[in-house]
Structures are given as structure tokens and as C-alpha cells.
Amino acid sequence: MIKQDTRTRRTPKKSYHHDGLREAVLEKTLLFLRDHPVQDLSMREIARDLGVSHMAPYRHFASKEDILAALIENGFRQLTAKFQESDQKGTLIYPETFYAHVKAYVQFFLKNPDVARLMFTSGYFDKGDFTGVHDAGHDAFSCLTRLVQRGQKEGFIGETQNLYMVSFMIWSSVHGASVLIFEKQFQEIDQAPDVDVGAFTRFLAEKLLLGFSSAKSQGAGQDLATD
Amino acid sequence: MIKQDTRTRRTPKKSYHHDGLREAVLEKTLLFLRDHPVQDLSMREIARDLGVSHMAPYRHFASKEDILAALIENGFRQLTAKFQESDQKGTLIYPETFYAHVKAYVQFFLKNPDVARLMFTSGYFDKGDFTGVHDAGHDAFSCLTRLVQRGQKEGFIGETQNLYMVSFMIWSSVHGASVLIFEKQFQEIDQAPDVDVGAFTRFLAEKLLLGFSSAKSQGAGQDLATD
DNA sequence: AACTCAAAGTTGACACTGTCTACATCCGCT
């Protein structure tokens, strides 16, 4: 964490160069998103807050969207790191490593709600530009499929079940829970007895694994979602 | 597009009053959102398309956000209706009624991706204004808890499990899946053999029910998400 | 049939936005 604040120097010379503007912009943007919706984000306001002309940020980002894309890519990389972290805790085996992954995901959302909202809310990035975002997301998902494969080998997940379906369902469930929790929709039930985020997360992970432990139903039923 | 024909003067009162502007605005907005991200939405452009002055829509909506709120509320009401529909198909019993609900949810997302994205993506509506949106969302969730209660009575869901945790986990999973599917993240695995949206939806519903069928683990473990 | 008056639509203004273009300044390199 290199925390070199150039603006609190002994001589606060209004220097032409900001020297670290790129990170400063990202930081300020994130700060702004803490208590404002993304659609209220203003490049000019960020620049103003940083004591810099309204066009200065454009030396580091092609557009406003590009800034958000950078934040999102960072987010996915952090998430991947968190996954790998819970893998390398060393002695963790199934089912604990599974729980650890789920916990990591939910915690990431709770600790970085603003980035998380961006990551899965965007809709900006369908166009195929922003390949960095796409790749980072793909990497994170790969952690999950590896986790499932390990679970299959260790006998906690039925081997006959489609690897991608299982992975995707886990991703879906944990993701959905995270989204609803940090979108404040969890409050609806939060006041019920014996219910809180921690307990629910554990409940979620256990039930998921339980559902996969038996390979009785194969999920090859008739089309359920087609018209 | 200009209909100045005197013979059609009866109904198409192309004059000062639009007479139905509110619905027209909602419709055009929805149409726009079909192929544009919400942040590109322009009130003035909508008004222009409708051949009306740029302030005319403001006679029917307090603000731009208000229009989106109206669409979202509509969405939740439609979703609730779809739930009730799959309940009143008559002879449906567990587990079919459960599958029907899951199917209804996913289908709703697939058929109304733009509204759905708005519904769960907004972040606008935390402030407590837009109570209409909040209430409509609550109603939809209630359908789910009733479904779970029925499942408990019919022996498909362990009765010792917390009603709200089960409901919330179902909501989370199905919601997460829907989000990821229509955010195009499903394509990642869509090309795997024997995997498509329909098959996956069924798989999801079956595994969920399977996880809940046994009440062995109670989900009262130690806090998994707190620091 | 004339009058009223709120609802519905219009026009013009204002402050603000993102981004284009041309220009100014800085700093590391030869």
C-alpha cells in the first residue's frame, strides 16, 4: 500500500502534474459511489474534487465508462484473489474449503458493495469491448469449477452431474444471495428469530452441498424454460 | 408518419392533447430499453419520438426516475400475477407446483429482460420513496413463502428448517440464475453438451428441493460471514 | 351558450454534463 499523498507536501505547490491521478480518480470514484448511485457520477465533479481540470482524467481513461470498467476489472481480480486465498489456507479440505469459498464470495460483496453492484449490474459491457472485464470475470468463474471438480473427486458432489451445471448453480445461488442481501432486500426477513447474514450464508452452503451429494436426479428433464 | 388526412379526424385527434401520453411514454421507454442501456435513456428523445414537447411527459411523471419506478412496479405486479397463475393451474401438486414457480420466475426474466434488469439493478430506490415499488416487491416475495409453507406441509421441505431462510435461499438461487443468464454470463457454459437454459432451470429446481428435503443440517452453525 | 378552471401541452431558460479540439506545461532522454 504505497500511500504517497503528493498534496500534503510541506510545500503545497500547485504543481502542474498530479502524479498519481489515475489511482486518485479511481479512489475518488469509489468513494463517491459509497453514497451515491452510479448514474449521479460526474467526471467533472471528480476532477473538481481533485483540484484538476475537467479534462485531466481523460488522459488516463478513454471515457466515463472506461473508469467504471477499470473498477469492475479490479473487482473481479480481487474476488479471484480471495478465492485463491481460501484455497491456500493450507489444511482446508471438503466440505470446509467449500464453505470457505462461499464465505469469501459473500464477504467480498459485503465489504465492497459498491464495486460488486457495478460488477454485476453494468449492462454496459455487452458489446465485446472491455475484454479485460470479460477475462477477469472468466478467471473468477474458473476458480469455482475447479472447486467443484475437487468436490467430485473427494466424493462430496455426485460425479455424474454436469460439472458446469453444478458450478453455475453454485455461482447463481451465492451470487443471488449476495445481490439480494446488499440490495437491502434481506432486511425483509432479517428480523426473524435466529436469522442473520452469517447463519444464512452457512445454511446456503450446506444445503447446496446437500443437494449435490446425491446424484439421483440428473437434471435432464424436459425443457422447463422454453415456450 | 404525418397523418393529416381529414377523413381520419374522428379518432386520431393529432392535436394539442395526446390523450394517452402516460402509457405511450412507458411503452416507448420500454422499447428503448430493449436495445439501449438505461443510462442512455433521454426523456427529451422519448418526447421527440412521440411528437410532443420535451416537458409534456412531466405532466404524468414527477421525474425521470419516476418513470423507471413505474416500470419496475409494473414488473413486480406482473411477476406476482405469474406466480399466482402457476398456483391456480388447478391440479398442480408438489413437486410440480414448485417447478412451475421456478419456471415462471425464469421465464419472466427471459421474456422481460429489460424490466427485470431494472427491477433488481436500480439502486435508485433505497431512499424509502417509491413505496409502491417496495410494496410490489414484497407481495412477490410473499408468494414464495406461501409456496414453501405448502411444501413443508406436504412433506417436501423439512419443517424444522427456518421458513424465511428456505424462502430466501430459493429466491436467491433462482434470482441469481436469472440474472446471470440474461446478463449473458450463461453463454460461458451454454456450449457444454446437454446444457441449455431449460435443462438448467429444471436441474436448479430439483437440486434445491433435494437440499431441503432432509432436515439433517440446521444451518445454525457459527457465523460464516462476519469478520 | 357562455364561463370557469384545472388538466395537459408548450416554450424558453438555466445549470450542468461528456467529450472534441487546440494549446500549455512538465520531465526524462539524448
Add this chain to the structure above:
DNA sequence: AGCGGATGTAGACAGTGTCAACTTTGAGTT
């Protein structure tokens, strides 16, 4: 020393959401 690319600035432009004051409309009441 001075060149050149990287970085920051200033001004302009089209476009936005929304406020305020105006005009038109048409259904009811007299």
C-alpha cells in the same frame, strides 16, 4: 540544451433534466 511524448488546461459544442411562466383544451356548471 533542447527535443518529444506524456500530462494538464481552456474553451466550445451539443445535449441533458428540470424550473417557471405561458397557452390551449374540453368537461361541467351556470
